[in-house]
Amino acid sequence: MNIPSTMRAVVLTGHGGPEVLEFRDDCPVPEPGPDQVLIKVGACGMNNTDVNTRSGWYSKTVTGATSGDALPKVDDEDPSWGGAPISFPRIQGADAVGTVVALGADANPSLLGKRVMVDCWLRDWNDPLNKDKTGYFGSECDGGFAEYAVAHHRNLGVIESPLSDAELATFSCSYSTAEGMLSRANVGKDDTVLVTGASGGVGSALIQLAHRRGARVVCLASEAKHADLAKLSPAAILPRSPGNLKAALQQSIGQSTVSVVADIVGGTYFPTLIDALERGGRYTCSGAIAGPIVELDLRTLYLRDLTFTGSTVLPPHIFKDLVGYITRGELRPMLAATYPLSDFHNAQAAFIYKAHTGNIVVVP
Amino acid sequence: MNIPSTMRAVVLTGHGGPEVLEFRDDCPVPEPGPDQVLIKVGACGMNNTDVNTRSGWYSKTVTGATSGDALPKVDDEDPSWGGAPISFPRIQGADAVGTVVALGADANPSLLGKRVMVDCWLRDWNDPLNKDKTGYFGSECDGGFAEYAVAHHRNLGVIESPLSDAELATFSCSYSTAEGMLSRANVGKDDTVLVTGASGGVGSALIQLAHRRGARVVCLASEAKHADLAKLSPAAILPRSPGNLKAALQQSIGQSTVSVVADIVGGTYFPTLIDALERGGRYTCSGAIAGPIVELDLRTLYLRDLTFTGSTVLPPHIFKDLVGYITRGELRPMLAATYPLSDFHNAQAAFIYKAHTGNIVVVP
Numbered sequence: 001m002n003i004p005s006t007m008r009a010v011v012l013t014g015h016g017g018p019e020v021l022e023f024r025d026d027c028p029v030p031e032p033g034p035d036q037v038l039i040k041v042g043a044c045g046m047n048n049t050d051v052n053t054r055s056g057w058y059s060k061t062v063t064g065a066t067s068g069d070a071l072p073k074v075d076d077e078d079p080s081w082g083g084a085p086i087s088f089p090r091i092q093g094a095d096a097v098g099t100v101v102a103l104g105a106d107a108n109p110s111l112l113g114k115r116v117m118v119d120c121w122l123r124d125w126n127d128p129l130n131k132d133k134t135g136y137f138g139s140e141c142d143g144g145f146a147e148y149a150v151a152h153h154r155n156l157g158v159i160e161s162p163l164s165d166a167e168l169a170t171f172s173c174s175y176s177t178a179e180g181m182l183s184r185a186n187v188g189k190d191d192t193v194l195v196t197g198a199s200g201g202v203g204s205a206l207i208q209l210a211h212r213r214g215a216r217v218v219c220l221a222s223e224a225k226h227a228d229l230a231k232l233s234p235a236a237i238l239p240r241s242p243g244n245l246k247a248a249l250q251q252s253i254g255q256s257t258v259s260v261v262a263d264i265v266g267g268t269y270f271p272t273l274i275d276a277l278e279r280g281g282r283y284t285c286s287g288a289i290a291g292p293i294v295e296l297d298l299r300t301l302y303l304r305d306l307t308f309t310g311s312t313v314l315p316p317h318i319f320k321d322l323v324g325y326i327t328r329g330e331l332r333p334m335l336a337a338t339y340p341l342s343d344f345h346n347a348q349a350a351f352i353y354k355a356h357t358g359n360i361v362v363v364p
Numbered sequence: 365m366n367i368p369s370t371m372r373a374v375v376l377t378g379h380g381g382p383e384v385l386e387f388r389d390d391c392p393v394p395e396p397g398p399d400q401v402l403i404k405v406g407a408c409g410m411n412n413t414d415v416n417t418r419s420g421w422y423s424k425t426v427t428g429a430t431s432g433d434a435l436p437k438v439d440d441e442d443p444s445w446g447g448a449p450i451s452f453p454r455i456q457g458a459d460a461v462g463t464v465v466a467l468g469a470d471a472n473p474s475l476l477g478k479r480v481m482v483d484c485w486l487r488d489w490n491d492p493l494n495k496d497k498t499g500y501f502g503s504e505c506d507g508g509f510a511e512y513a514v515a516h517h518r519n520l521g522v523i524e525s526p527l528s529d530a531e532l533a534t535f536s537c538s539y540s541t542a543e544g545m546l547s548r549a550n551v552g553k554d555d556t557v558l559v560t561g562a563s564g565g566v567g568s569a570l571i572q573l574a575h576r577r578g579a580r581v582v583c584l585a586s587e588a589k590h591a592d593l594a595k596l597s598p599a600a601i602l603p604r605s606p607g608n609l610k611a612a613l614q615q616s617i618g619q620s621t622v623s624v625v626a627d628i629v630g631g632t633y634f635p636t637l638i639d640a641l642e643r644g645g646r647y648t649c650s651g652a653i654a655g656p657i658v659e660l661d662l663r664t665l666y667l668r669d670l671t672f673t674g675s676t677v678l679p680p681h682i683f684k685d686l687v688g689y690i691t692r693g694e695l696r697p698m699l700a701a702t703y704p705l706s707d708f709h710n711a712q713a714a715f716i717y718k719a720h721t722g723n724i725v726v727v728p
Contacts (some may be wrong), residue, residue, distance in 0.1 A: 296659075
């Protein structure tokens, strides 16, 4: 196969606003190391983590929304999601889907020519369960906002599916994040799960994956998204932040509390969410797009025997499970829009504006 | 046995300051119902929950300490710990220890004459695992701040021990609360547990019970209590709220983070506690004496894969386990002072002032 020496890519040059993202057509095509493969990227999904990393959101005290553009000054040496700074320039993009076109010397040869999805979680494969030895694809190494990317040969899921690359690129980050949250909260068939931010990538993943577990789902989303969300058949769809959540629950599902809240929004609505948990209820979280600093009443946590679980670094089985669900056709992709990589700034603007339901994907 | 018809007791007449607690010598001695026994109280320990219930702390937004005396106006119909109001007049006192002197018709006859400790958790014994059908001794029914009290015959632990009634009365509420916290956080021999408010009843219980599980313990307490706490041999004793907790941990135990925080203090120090948790760490809570409304950074919760557990209503095995530890001599009572019941106001003032280490007990 004829592999060029340069490629098009979107390069993050430091923390900051959109101006630190540069579209280039002269980036070197990476060479796979001994344990790696070279992937010709077919599509790469967008995620909040790209914006958070760019803006420096992981390190700063911000209470507003993740606009990514109005943060206090961030130094390029400030820590990212994992507590350590990332290095620049960096190609972001966690959700790469493509075809393996070259192999490192020690990589599994059966991968050549296969369509693959990248497991976002980089691991030390000599110590794969050690959560302190992890990185994120497109954060601690270059990712998929490019024509080519390299990945460890064990960090891949081979996909056999009628879905397109763009459809597949909606899954990896969002759905493994969502499955990790539900796994941490041990969601099962007796649960009623309240999903916030239900129209986003993780939100729509939470609905589908909670249904897979037999749970009942109630969604919170802005009214403009209700028709789209209805296609996923949740038990009830409520406005984004009902003034009286318990009354809204009572009216829509016949009970004023839920057993699980799966939240990626946070912000000022957090106390209302917690107050809607029944005794012994669980709050599970992997994001805080409306603001990370929230007010917690410890009395509610302890007097009601609640459990809160945060979920970021996932055990390896989550991705493998997800690949199984996809190849068995158990999940429905929510592809909101596709943009060419050269139009990346418009793609990210649309992603941040959040008029879409599901996920936005860029295609090199 | 000659049982009088009236007795001395401290009666809570409504929510409010100390003035709503009245010492009386003409209260009727309660008659045991069919499933109950009558206990001649030998001693009854004091707990924060008594003060919280009196002041109405469970229902109001307060950010200061639990002084019990400077709260916003509380109605007697306001909800207590379990979300429902309690009824007045009420005899408080969870930690009753005494001797069974009379039996209801259906009570276990082998209890007569036995020394017993009361399990604070009232249950529906037809559905004992149902946490929604629970009450607290001295809150949803009359408790032990009296010469006599009645309790369900299944709510008792028979104690064979060389310890005095006053020593035994330091255990039930504090130690079952502490054991419930450690159980919820699944504390084991590989853990390092940071205990806040370590000089109080629950705090000193947490130290001993975490040691029982093989864990390493670091305490936070005011300097005046360090000599007393040293008798319990924690790995390190730090000031109540070190300005740089991670540095203090590094210096004292050679690592800057812990795997578990067991907290009954909350307040403005909460974010510092959470920030000292390692990836995958657990925060377990059953009180918030420095103020329940705290600031939580959801990024710390989710990016570090933390788990928070609140603990209030305990499964029945916790009390049974505790009785076993006591009868086997595995726990050391921390009896700070004994007051006569008639001097209750001074006893509660001393309890709230918190110059003591361990627990304060009243004796009828």
